[in-house]
Amino acid sequence: MLEHPNNTPAYNGQQQPSLPSKQLRVCWANVGRSSPCHITILEVAFQKGLDVVCVQEPFTCANSRTSTHPGFRHLAPISTWDTPTASGSARPRVMTYIRKGYHLRLQTRESLNHPDLLWVVVNGVAILNCYRQPLTPDVLQYVTHLTPPQHCLVGGDFNVRHESFEPAVTAANGGIELARWAAAASMDYIGVPGQPTHCAGHVLDLTFSNIPFAQSAVEASMHSGSDHETIVTSIPTSALGTPHLAQYHYRVPEASLPKFAGLIEIGVQGIPDPLAAQDTAQLDNCVSLLTETIQQSVRTAGRPDRKEGRAAPWWTEECKTAYQAYKRARQLYLGSPPSEETRAFKTIVRQAKRQYWRHVIDNAKDDKDLFKDHLRTTSQLSPQGYHCLRIPVPSAWDRVLVQGPHQTAANTQAWQTARAARGILPVWRTTPTATLFRDAGLPSAAVALEEAKLRYATHLRAIDSDHLLTNRAVVPIVNRGKGAGKPQRIQTKVQQLGSLLPEIPRTELIAPHYSPGCRTDPTLGIDKKTAAKSFKEWWAQLPPLDVTIFSDGSEQYTKEGEKRVTYGYAVYQNGRQLQSGRGSLHPTSHVFDAEVVGAWRGLQHTIRQPALSTRRIWMCVDSTSVIWGLRGVAPSTSQWAFLACHGAMETHDVSIKWAPGHLGIEGNETADRLANQEAQHPSPPTGKAAVPTLSGIKSVARKVLRSIQQIWWADKKTKLSRWYKSWELDYAPRRGPGELDLPRAVLARFLSIRSMHGDFAWYHRKFNHNDANLTCSCGRDKTPEHLALCRKTLGAFGRWPLRPPALPSSRADGLAYTAALIGDPEAFEAFTQLTQYYTKVCPR
DSSP, X not given: OOOOGGGOOOOTTOOOOOOOOXXXXXXXXXXXXXXXXXXXXXXXXXXXXXXXXEEESOOEETTTEEOOOTTEEEEOSSSOOOOTTOOGGGSOSEEEEEEOSTTOOEEOXXXXXXXXXXXEEEXXXXXXXXXXXXXXXXXXXXXXXXXXXSSEEEXXXXXXXXXXXXXXXXXXXXXXHHHHHHHHTTOEEOSOTTOOOBTTSXXXXXXXXXXTTOEEEEOXXXXXXXXXXXXXXXXXXGGGSSOOOOOOEEEOOGGGHHXXXXXXHHHHTTSOXXXXXXXXXXXXXXXXXXXXXXXXXXXXXXXXXXOOOOOOTTOOHHHXXXXXXXXXXXXXXXXXXXXXXXXXXXXXXXXHHHHHHHHHHHTOOSHHHHHHHHHHHSOSSOOOOOBTTBOOOTTTTOSSOOOSHHHHHHHHHHHHHHHHHHHHSOOOTTSOHHHHHHHHTOOOHHHHHHHHHHHHHHHHHHSBTTSHHHHHTSOOXXXXXXXTTSBOOOOSHHHHHHTSSOOOOOBOOOOOOOOTTTTSOTTTTXXXXXXXXXXXXHHHTSOTTOEEEXXXXXXXXXXXXXXXXXXXXXXXXXXXEEEEEEEEEOSSSOHHHHHHHHHHHHHHHHHTSHHHHTSOEEEEESOHHHHHHHHSOOOSXXXXXXXXHHHHHHHSOEEEEEOOTTSSOHHHHHHHHHHHHHHHSOOOOOGGGGSOOHHHHHHHHHHHHHHHHHHHHHHHHTTSOHHHHTTOOOOOTTSOOGGGGSOHHHHHHHHHHHHSOSSOHHHHHHTTOTTSOOBXXXXXXXXXXXXXXXXXXXXXXXXXXXXXXXXXXXXXHHHHHHHHHHTOHHHHHHHHHHHTIIIIISOO
């Protein structure tokens, strides 16, 4: 339900929410990288009702963290900082906070990706938050060359001096250039000239605007505790044109649901019975009354949800008292910072926030509480996905090939993916990382990145000719000079990825194709033998002038490993074979492509015969997948052949029939024999059949990816123990190992035997686990093979259906039988449950 605040009725004695201010108020504060000062300015600004807080030199720490507030939305000029190879200079030096509320409309602008500059647009006002490091030119050059938009506000710590801002001072540090730009761009200095903004008495924090009646002034009551004053800018909304109409919903609290249900029950008693309605007008009246009843009940039992923020829970009464004492002491010292009061105030604020989070963590009783606490400190957007088909790499598709950020992102992604794999599997901390990827069925970061490249390369080949990336993926040809006629050097990543796979015919974006039977199963739900018998009876009863076309495809390999994809077709009329043909396709294709190309070649040959083109034509195909594409939407692979058949079906009387293959149907056997003959004596492919197909290059991409996986695994296996290598395990991501279906406790034991990192005597001795139990209840050391050798489990072999002919008696026998159990995860689980080895015989 959308309402303007002026039209919102009162609700049940609840306090009416305050209407939005007629001014947009912006706060500017340099907090000097101090956490208490940063926390203070956010809380004080929230209590004062300010809309935007622009912070310079904010508090930042590792893992891209900074101070936040539950009442503000947080914006940073760069997305991440403190990566493994980033330096301190890469940290953001400006932060902007937007108050959560229904009356503020936030629009984002393209990021400058500069740690000292940040644009935001709030209610139509473009706000630039700046911090100019002393004696550095970047920020000043950007501002002085800026063409400000309408309704613009620029502010921050510029570290310049000029008489326009501070009378009787000598211009320095770029003050002349800044003042000249302000005059030329009609960006008036809206602060109070000569009013100090720094404890040293200078005017360093400046604000400029082209909005009428906008003004800035130092707000002493909002001092954050740093060496800079806090400045507040007021912008009248009347100067911004059309005001922003607030939109919000009503929300019924859980405690008010009984009241809401009672109101509905009372309201519906006055609504006429809709079953007794005589016409649509009476029915519409019932609907209107019901809608009005629900709306009135929601207004009465609920309250407007304007999505406003709340005060910081860590801002306690002690913080308020210490802050007031600090401000009083500051007034007594006539503006100079009182050292003792400042130190005491910051210490209390820092301790209050630390104690609050300790209390929250200590009082979390279950996973639900932890999840709620996690939401307080993270974005409300969906969490970043770490799965192998999409990995967010900054500047992944930049125009120019550069190095640096990509390597950093790859290193970070490798760490995150390994951590995810370690969280999936119940393994010991010392288990080698490479084995985690194999045992979890996950690709490593390196393999996942290569897979993403191959997927994107396939996409570049599959897009239509009018796609924006089609021309960008083409490597231009040198027109003149020494290398004329040769491709130019690859310059972009799109060109690099576009050249990974062979070219194929471009697909077309066309409207969906529908024909009679396009939604009917070609098999009609009957088996092949019954369908073949029915087909023979149908074919024998066809009118003598009807034409039937049989086609088939073949995919074979020669002794030398050469792949041959061929097709054959035969044309019949009145039971007699009239024509036949055969042909080949490019080796980078599949039998599916051969089936549809063969069907099209047979149809094309038939409609070119004047005596046959006017007859009713039946295409008899043994592939149900091809029939689906001929009747309905054409698949992307060999799309040109499907579209050609669709065009012929629109101008000729063509129908499609399923002819089960290899069941004695004469025409189908003839087409199959022709395809095999072509495979034995191939002819050069012609036309579009002479180029690879989409299904073919997908197979190429899978082979390349499989090779990359094996190379990665072979390299990692050299660093694993001989024990692990003795299992001769393969690495195949996406195909989850069967042991992952085991219960988690059983899986933990299963994996520990395979890696030798677990509850074993040698392991505890190596890592000095003095409190570990090194022996089984039978008195012998814990070893992987002890599972099959323990005297307490040997007694259960009589009840074990898979018991060996002779019971294990030596270490070699124990290892052999343990390996047999590891090879069958289900048997391993059943054996451990039968013997109760890990629960009673040999527990931790």
